Amino acid sequence: MNRLNRDTIVAVILLLLVGFFAYSSFAIKTPVFERLAPGQMGPGFWPRIILTGLGIMGLIYLFQSIVSPPPPGEKRGGLIGWYRHYKNPIWCFAVFAAFLTIIPVLGMLISGLIFVFALMTMLGPKDGPAFRRHVWTTLGTVGGMWFIFACLLEVQLPKGQLTGTFDEWLLVNVCGIVSMIGEMFADAGPSCSTLSARV
Amino acid sequence: MIFDNIMLATSELMSISTMLLMIVGVVAGLIAGAIPGFTIAMAVVLVLPFTFGMTAVQGLATMIGVYVGGLSGGLMSGILTGIPGTPSSVATTFDGFPMARGGRPGLALGIGVWASFFGGVISAIVLVLVAPQLARIGQEFQPWDYFALMAFALTVTASLAGDNMVKGLIAGLIGLLVATVGEDAVVGVPRFNFGSDAVQQGFAFLPVLIGLFAFTRLLSDVQDTKKAQGNLGAHSTDSVRIEHMKAAGAVLSRWGNLIRSSLIGVFTGVLPAAGSSISNILAYDQAKKYSKEPEKFGTGSIDGIVAPESANNATAGGALIMMMALGIPGDIVTAVMLGALLIHDVVPSPTFIAEQPTIAYAIFIAFFLANFMMLAMQSLTLRGFVAVTRVRMYMLAAVILFYCALGVFALNNVQFDMWTLFWFGVGGFIMRSLGFPIVPVILGVVLGNIAENSLAQVIAISTDPTMFLIRPWSLFFIILGLFSSFFHVYQKNRAIKRWTLGFIPAMCLFLSIPVFMMEGLVRPVLGIGLGLFGLYLIVQRVRAGWKLPEAEPVMEVGDL
Numbered sequence: 001m002n003r004l005n006r007d008t009i010v011a012v013i014l015l016l017l018v019g020f021f022a023y024s025s026f027a028i029k030t031p032v033f034e035r036l037a038p039g040q041m042g043p044g045f046w047p048r049i050i051l052t053g054l055g056i057m058g059l060i061y062l063f064q065s066i067v068s069p070p071p072p073g074e075k076r077g078g079l080i081g082w083y084r085h086y087k088n089p090i091w092c093f094a095v096f097a098a099f100l101t102i103i104p105v106l107g108m109l110i111s112g113l114i115f116v117f118a119l120m121t122m123l124g125p126k127d128g129p130a131f132r133r134h135v136w137t138t139l140g141t142v143g144g145m146w147f148i149f150a151c152l153l154e155v156q157l158p159k160g161q162l163t164g165t166f167d168e169w170l171l172v173n174v175c176g177i178v179s180m181i182g183e184m185f186a187d188a189g190p191s192c193s194t195l196s197a198r199v
Numbered sequence: 200m201i202f203d204n205i206m207l208a209t210s211e212l213m214s215i216s217t218m219l220l221m222i223v224g225v226v227a228g229l230i231a232g233a234i235p236g237f238t239i240a241m242a243v244v245l246v247l248p249f250t251f252g253m254t255a256v257q258g259l260a261t262m263i264g265v266y267v268g269g270l271s272g273g274l275m276s277g278i279l280t281g282i283p284g285t286p287s288s289v290a291t292t293f294d295g296f297p298m299a300r301g302g303r304p305g306l307a308l309g310i311g312v313w314a315s316f317f318g319g320v321i322s323a324i325v326l327v328l329v330a331p332q333l334a335r336i337g338q339e340f341q342p343w344d345y346f347a348l349m350a351f352a353l354t355v356t357a358s359l360a361g362d363n364m365v366k367g368l369i370a371g372l373i374g375l376l377v378a379t380v381g382e383d384a385v386v387g388v389p390r391f392n393f394g395s396d397a398v399q400q401g402f403a404f405l406p407v408l409i410g411l412f413a414f415t416r417l418l419s420d421v422q423d424t425k426k427a428q429g430n431l432g433a434h435s436t437d438s439v440r441i442e443h444m445k446a447a448g449a450v451l452s453r454w455g456n457l458i459r460s461s462l463i464g465v466f467t468g469v470l471p472a473a474g475s476s477i478s479n480i481l482a483y484d485q486a487k488k489y490s491k492e493p494e495k496f497g498t499g500s501i502d503g504i505v506a507p508e509s510a511n512n513a514t515a516g517g518a519l520i521m522m523m524a525l526g527i528p529g530d531i532v533t534a535v536m537l538g539a540l541l542i543h544d545v546v547p548s549p550t551f552i553a554e555q556p557t558i559a560y561a562i563f564i565a566f567f568l569a570n571f572m573m574l575a576m577q578s579l580t581l582r583g584f585v586a587v588t589r590v591r592m593y594m595l596a597a598v599i600l601f602y603c604a605l606g607v608f609a610l611n612n613v614q615f616d617m618w619t620l621f622w623f624g625v626g627g628f629i630m631r632s633l634g635f636p637i638v639p640v641i642l643g644v645v646l647g648n649i650a651e652n653s654l655a656q657v658i659a660i661s662t663d664p665t666m667f668l669i670r671p672w673s674l675f676f677i678i679l680g681l682f683s684s685f686f687h688v689y690q691k692n693r694a695i696k697r698w699t700l701g702f703i704p705a706m707c708l709f710l711s712i713p714v715f716m717m718e719g720l721v722r723p724v725l726g727i728g729l730g731l732f733g734l735y736l737i738v739q740r741v742r743a744g745w746k747l748p749e750a751e752p753v754m755e756v757g758d759l
Binding site: 085 | 651
């Protein structure tokens, strides 16, 4: 029998989650108007099969974690040690979550520029040449991708509440040039948008 | 008659405009496949409107070009960035990326290209020769067989976890559970959405895949600041070039693995809904199991690149024959192609080949040609893509993360998909940090709905569980699944414990039973042959005194 190790904690959390989902699975009810035919599988049946399997595996995992030695990679450095080890991924997640949060406000293009530049600056060197490299790389890559998706693939990228006018202006002017070039070749056949409309 | 059809189809295909369209399609597919978040299906869907103005042969040839290009394009990003461009090149990253990082990106890419080419050519030849038989096998499958196949596929992924099989199974079950979120397929009742309208539709596969792979891979790479600030291919940037001769030689010298993986690809493609996202993992697993050096898998093994790349390209052939022979799409891409055929008033059905021989043979020839075009065009596009290795890891990570978000959004134009990407990224990173393999989660998500639908059909027909043991294909997959799940124990103890001497003979004997039970004459004869082979192995080992062979290396399945 070993002391409480990482796997034991994970196994307990897993079993708690299985219990929660199993409880929730009983809230999945077939509507009254949708009577199941004889032999028809109910909507909660398959999830419960999976949860039963997951519960059994969770118990085996718990048993294994108690009787076997702790994983070799397990270190005990406290909260500070843990933060130091996972500092970069934690910040990446935080910056990405912030990026997703500001998209409705600043739109995909501006949010993307801020996100890529911020992440590069955070993870990379903080000297002058690196700063300049980050600026140019951000402008080139984010701008290029925006152009491909917004102008060439005609994907309706999210516009920001604050930058909606600017996004619109860019779409009209930058993508407008592409449309003009496209129309020059339109004599050869129907345009992409016409074909899309036909679909 | 066949010759006439081939000549007619060739004359339709061999126009300059059709050839150019095919080349454009292959290049578009290569680029789309190389971009994480830009699936082959998405590329084919985008190409579909352009095919309206073309003839049926031209349109299908272009789409086949995109399909073949896309299947091969995935290897570029998979090998160079560790993020598979498409789900069909997930397993390619296991060894392709370590080889590229180990200073041999040119060789890794060359092996991928040549394995893709040979896989595609082999599948084209096999399909033209034995297409009716393969289609007939797929047609025999009933819901019991499908469900057993799903169970087999999950045990395969669990066995990929090696010693952590319990963690592998937990991961697979988590994947299945993720697939249950959203409306159920039978009565449309929302499950586990906890009141959220966005979750009610369930999670789109692509954000889940990219979240689990992209985030976990990228964040693992930037975890160490020093490594993150280094070049992606620091050891190889001085002289990156694709070593075609060396790669082609390396692939051909592994002809056993190449043929086996290609056949796995073809067979998986024939099965409806089981596409290249499954075949590449199955082929990788089998290559690892039959390898003399399984411990090298995951560290840059050549066999580890040959198997998934030959299998995923071969899958396209299997999927195409199902669409042509039976009108059943083998995967999403062939479902789009089926739609393209309908636009041209061609209805795919069992009589399709007989009624539309020109189109049918044109598809075969186009598929064959597309592989040659892919070889030529990928060599060119790879040169540009190899430059990616010169980029610093942290810069590439930042750009790719943004690009993943953009690609995921473009799939359905839904912002919730980007949050799905984020949350599965967090979940994947935590799971990986805790030693859980990610691949079973992915396979669980892929198979979840198919398995549930099969089970629903099983229950609707009969609640008798013995049907799983009575149906030959179902029994075949159950036996294969059981032996597959114990295979890592067998490999670990081979040449150490005496019971391992009986593993292969027992597998042959047990598998001979369902094969013998199958319809027709050929398969029962094969079953008898398999049984006799098992008996022969037992007799041979009994005569040798049931002794362990000497000096045989102990093999262990490494963790993924």
